[in-house]
Structure formats: structure tokens, C-alpha cells
Amino acid sequence: METTSPFFVSVIVPVYNGENFLAQAIENLQQQNYQPLEIIVVDDGSTDGTAEIATQFKDQIRYVYQPNRGPSAARNRGIKMAAGDVIAFLDVDDLWPANKLALQLSSLAANPSVDIVQGLIQEMQPLFTSTTDDAPIFEETSRPYQFVNIGSAIYRKSVFDKVGLFDETLNYAEDVDLFHRAREQNIAKMVLDEVTLFYRKHKHNMTRGKNLVELGVLKAHKKCLDRRRQQGSSSIQALSEVPSVLEYLGQGPVNNNLENKHFTIISNDSWAGKVYDDLGIIYKTPFIDTHLLAPCYITLLKNLKRYLTLPLTFTAVSRYDFFNKEREKRFYPIGLLNGDVEIHFPYDQDEITAKKLWDERVKRIHWDNLFVKFSGDNLLCTKELIKEFDNLNFSHKVCFTAKEYPMFKSTVCIKDCVVEGETIYPVSKKSFDVVRWLNKKLTRNDDF
Structure with a gap:
């Protein structure tokens, strides 16, 4: 279904050993009710059958291979290749609802001063009756929530001109770092009360561990504080901004009924x-x-x-x-x-x-x-x-x-x-x- 719109959208799909998910990810993008799309698959040094899967869609996607350098480098490669004036990212093991782009692009068009449109995340977890990793069956496991995740948002390409590309020194929480820099540059962001990302939890992404992710988040926060100090702010001044920073990142408390917060x-x-x-x-x-x-x-x-x-x-x-x-x-x-x-x-x-x-x-x-x-x-x-x-x-x-x-x-x-x-x-x-x-x-x- 082609949609008349002032925007041309480039979707970047970074992938490393994603043969079990790549075909479904591409088909999911092709089922978006906003078309046409530029689909860019950046193969970050896969050693499985990822390249063969990509070949099956060679006339429908742009595919590029690079030596393994991590997801940030893969996304950056995709941004440099992108022809669109709006950029979106889909990790190979996640999915989008069919109306994701239509919803977010409509909001972007109606709000010219806004550069990032974010949505809610719906976690999906394998059914425990599933016995194969080749065709996992997923079900919803939580209510939708707001949190920093690259795939839940869309971005005017100009955002990356203003704040720079992803920090390739960060193996985790590179999205938190990007949002920190967006806030520092006064990039306007809005959040829709609609699910725009299905985040699929499975054994391969769960083995990374919340601990490593938390360390990455701490590094991203530290980089933000270091930048504020370099700009002349004291540590106390920088820390005083934490509540507004968390609000921008979408990491503030989600339940205002909670009175006991030190438990x-x-x-x-x-x-x-x-x-x-x-x-x-x-x-x-x-x-x-x-x-x-x-x-x-x-x-x-x-x-x-x-x-x-x-x-x-x-x-x-x-x-x-x-x-x-x-x-x-x-x-x-x-x-x-x-x-x-x-x-x-x-x-x-x-x-x-x-x-x-x-x-x-x-x-x-x-x-x-x-x-x-x-x-x-x-x-x-x-x-x-x-x-x-x-x-x-x-x-x-x-x-x-x-x-x-x-x-x-x-x-x-x-x-x-x-x-x-x-x-x-x-x-x-x-x-x-x-x-x-x-x-x-x-x-x-x-x-x-």
C-alpha cells in the first residue's frame, strides 16, 4: 500500500548472525501500511546464513556486509547510506505493528518543530511450549511501556547532523547516549501513547544480561555528566538535572501511586x-x-x-x-x-x-x-x-x-x-x- 506523504523513510536493519529472524524482519517491514520504504540491511560480520537470507530479497533491499564492529557501527553505516529524510531502525529480532510508521509520520508532519517521535514498547517472550529456536512463537508478557529503545522511535535525518552518530565505543546503551546528546541539543521529542515496537525476548538477547546493559547505561550517563562539566557546570548542577534527563529519556517512574520509593x-x-x-x-x-x-x-x-x-x-x-x-x-x-x-x-x-x-x-x-x-x-x-x-x-x-x-x-x-x-x-x-x-x-x- 503506497501512501502519499512528504517523507521518504529509510529503515536500517543491523544484523549479526540473524538467520533465524532476518526474513521475518524484512517481511514485517514490507507489511507496513506506509510504503514505499528504503530497507537497508547492514550485515555486521555474520558467520551464519544471514547473507543467503538477504540474497532472497536482493531486489527489495539494499544489503551491505562489513567486518564485525558492533551494532553502533552497523547503524552508522546505514545512516551514511540512507537516502531518506526520515530514519528508523529495526533490530533484526524485533517487529513493528503494521501502523507504526503511519502513526509516527502523521505526528511528525503535524508537528514541524518535532524531530523525534517515540512510542511505547510491548515485550514479547517465547511461549514455553516452543521447542525450536528456528521458528519461535512469541506472546505478550507485559503492559506497554515507555523506555529508550532505538526501534520505538523515528528520527528526522537532520537529528544525526546535529548530535552526531552512534558512539561506537559503547557496546550497550548507545541509544541512551544518543538521547542524552539529543536533549543537550534541544532536539524536540514527542511520545505517542501507542505501541510502536514489539521487543522479542529470547535466549540469545537475554544472555547478554541486564548487568552488562546496566553498566552500559551508567557509562552513557557518565559521558553526559562529563560533557556538562566540560561546559562549566559543577557536579551538583549536573546531577540536579537528572529528573528532567530521565523524563526526556522516558525512564521516570511510570506509576504515580507509588509512595514508598526507597525499598x-x-x-x-x-x-x-x-x-x-x-x-x-x-x-x-x-x-x-x-x-x-x-x-x-x-x-x-x-x-x-x-x-x-x-x-x-x-x-x-x-x-x-x-x-x-x-x-x-x-x-x-x-x-x-x-x-x-x-x-x-x-x-x-x-x-x-x-x-x-x-x-x-x-x-x-x-x-x-x-x-x-x-x-x-x-x-x-x-x-x-x-x-x-x-x-x-x-x-x-x-x-x-x-x-x-x-x-x-x-x-x-x-x-x-x-x-x-x-x-x-x-x-x-x-x-x-x-x-x-x-x-x-x-x-x-x-x-x-
């Missing part, structure tokens, strides 16, 4: 991190993308403060054979506290990074404002362990389970909430009001 969640899986992400709050717990089996977790909780003041060490071998078999396929660090509590870091690539982030986050714990969460269907969990959790002396605790346990006060039964020992945060939100839980005030001293 720490203790969790035996990645649920805690999802809460902080959803509320736009910095991590105030070390339990981010970590996993503890139920026996270790209950041991930890029985003497929480003592354990978390001990140094984190690492072991080459888990006491659980099924983890050792898994780590033969893909290595990840296993931490130890006191030699008897195993903490798995499945999304970290090395022990140094895992320990650095763990130590930093332990310092942020609000011991006077703890909220404790347990996945009661965690591997090796028993009814007796749930009972032990229920009897622990924490003011605010919750245990998610797949079946009813009317004899326990802390359990909340939510069907399909816990899958393979992991609490699915968006599913838990359907039946559990996390903001209401966090707004509760401590009514007694916790014994930990």
Missing part, C-alpha cells in the same frame, strides 16, 4: 529486577537476574543480614548436577555465601562483573524497608520449605504458588505465574498489586 526486594529469581524496571527505579537489591534454589534461599533468609555481609566467592562446580550439565553448554558464574548458599548468575559472562555489581548493590539495601518474595514452585521446593518461609519474621513477604495453600498466610496462588522455577512478572501483576504491597509501611521490627 529493597529480596527475591530468589529475576522478579525483583522486573519490578524496579517497571517502576523506573534504580536497583536497590543485589538480587537482579540471580537465581537461588529453594533450599539455599530459605537458608539465606533465616540469617539474611549475616549472609549479605559476607564476601561473595565463586565455585567452579555446583552441588546440583543438573546445573553442571547446563553449564557445559553455556558457562555462567556461580557465587557462594558462607560456602553453603549458591547464587547463580545465568546472565553474567564472568565472575568479575558479577561480583562488582553484587557488591555495589548490596550497599544500596534498605534494611529498614525490606520486601521478600519467594517462588514457591521453584525447583526443589517442598511444602515444608513453603511453611518455613511462611514462618519467617519479615513484615512484608509473599510466596507465589501454582496451587492453593490455605494453611499459609503468605502464599498467593496465580495460575501459570511460575514457569520452570521463574516467576513471570507480567503474569503475577494480573492478580497481585505490587504497588499496593510496596506502599505498606513496616509495622514491626523484622528479625533478620
Whole structure:
């Protein structure tokens, strides 16, 4: 479907070993109800069948290969090639709704002073019944949210003339850095209350780990502060701008009903991190993308403060054979506290990074404002362990389970909430009001 418009759009698709996704990404762009498009595929040194897939669309796309230099370099190559006056980016493993470009271009045309039009992001996660990586089936796993993501926005090409290209020294959060520079140049941005990006989570992009991404975000923020200092601002002046910076980036709190913003969640899986992400709050717990089996977790909780003041060490071998078999396929660090509590870091690539982030986050714990969460269907969990959790002396605790346990006060039964020992945060939100839980005030001293 061709659309009469003052804009010609170039869509840049950076790809590295994306043979499982490239054809679907190109077809997704061809199904946009705004046409025609210039589709530029930048192959960043792929070693799989990416080039062969691209050849199938050779008359419909512009394809270029370059040695592997990272996603920023690939996007920059695409920008330099682009003939359009509007630029958009689609990571090869993501998708757009069919009306994305039509919606955003309409807003761009109606607002000549605006240079960036952003939208909301809808996360998609593989169904756990899927057994193949070649044709993963995805489902929505959260409500749409606003956050910095290159693919959720469109940009007048002049933006890159004003703020420069992507910083190729950043392996992560290069989009945060770009938006920082856009704000510094007073680039006008608007946000639509419509989904403009389907962000698909799968094992390949999840193994990068939230920890590495967070380090990238911190580097991007530091670059911004350094630029402000070079312009004569003091550190205090620069930091005073943080709220407006976060608002521009789309990282401010998304729930104004949250009154208690200085809390720490203790969790035996990645649920805690999802809460902080959803509320736009910095991590105030070390339990981010970590996993503890139920026996270790209950041991930890029985003497929480003592354990978390001990140094984190690492072991080459888990006491659980099924983890050792898994780590033969893909290595990840296993931490130890006191030699008897195993903490798995499945999304970290090395022990140094895992320990650095763990130590930093332990310092942020609000011991006077703890909220404790347990996945009661965690591997090796028993009814007796749930009972032990229920009897622990924490003011605010919750245990998610797949079946009813009317004899326990802390359990909340939510069907399909816990899958393979992991609490699915968006599913838990359907039946559990996390903001209401966090707004509760401590009514007694916790014994930990």
C-alpha cells in the first residue's frame, strides 16, 4: 500500500548472525501500511546464513556486509547510506505493528518543530511450549511501556547532523547516549501513547544480561555528566538535572501511586529486577537476574543480614548436577555465601562483573524497608520449605504458588505465574498489586 506523504523513510536493519529472524524482519517491514520504504540491511560480520537470507530479497533491499564492529557501527553505516529524510531502525529480532510508521509520520508532519517521535514498547517472550529456536512463537508478557529503545522511535535525518552518530565505543546503551546528546541539543521529542515496537525476548538477547546493559547505561550517563562539566557546570548542577534527563529519556517512574520509593526486594529469581524496571527505579537489591534454589534461599533468609555481609566467592562446580550439565553448554558464574548458599548468575559472562555489581548493590539495601518474595514452585521446593518461609519474621513477604495453600498466610496462588522455577512478572501483576504491597509501611521490627 503506497501512501502519499512528504517523507521518504529509510529503515536500517543491523544484523549479526540473524538467520533465524532476518526474513521475518524484512517481511514485517514490507507489511507496513506506509510504503514505499528504503530497507537497508547492514550485515555486521555474520558467520551464519544471514547473507543467503538477504540474497532472497536482493531486489527489495539494499544489503551491505562489513567486518564485525558492533551494532553502533552497523547503524552508522546505514545512516551514511540512507537516502531518506526520515530514519528508523529495526533490530533484526524485533517487529513493528503494521501502523507504526503511519502513526509516527502523521505526528511528525503535524508537528514541524518535532524531530523525534517515540512510542511505547510491548515485550514479547517465547511461549514455553516452543521447542525450536528456528521458528519461535512469541506472546505478550507485559503492559506497554515507555523506555529508550532505538526501534520505538523515528528520527528526522537532520537529528544525526546535529548530535552526531552512534558512539561506537559503547557496546550497550548507545541509544541512551544518543538521547542524552539529543536533549543537550534541544532536539524536540514527542511520545505517542501507542505501541510502536514489539521487543522479542529470547535466549540469545537475554544472555547478554541486564548487568552488562546496566553498566552500559551508567557509562552513557557518565559521558553526559562529563560533557556538562566540560561546559562549566559543577557536579551538583549536573546531577540536579537528572529528573528532567530521565523524563526526556522516558525512564521516570511510570506509576504515580507509588509512595514508598526507597525499598529493597529480596527475591530468589529475576522478579525483583522486573519490578524496579517497571517502576523506573534504580536497583536497590543485589538480587537482579540471580537465581537461588529453594533450599539455599530459605537458608539465606533465616540469617539474611549475616549472609549479605559476607564476601561473595565463586565455585567452579555446583552441588546440583543438573546445573553442571547446563553449564557445559553455556558457562555462567556461580557465587557462594558462607560456602553453603549458591547464587547463580545465568546472565553474567564472568565472575568479575558479577561480583562488582553484587557488591555495589548490596550497599544500596534498605534494611529498614525490606520486601521478600519467594517462588514457591521453584525447583526443589517442598511444602515444608513453603511453611518455613511462611514462618519467617519479615513484615512484608509473599510466596507465589501454582496451587492453593490455605494453611499459609503468605502464599498467593496465580495460575501459570511460575514457569520452570521463574516467576513471570507480567503474569503475577494480573492478580497481585505490587504497588499496593510496596506502599505498606513496616509495622514491626523484622528479625533478620
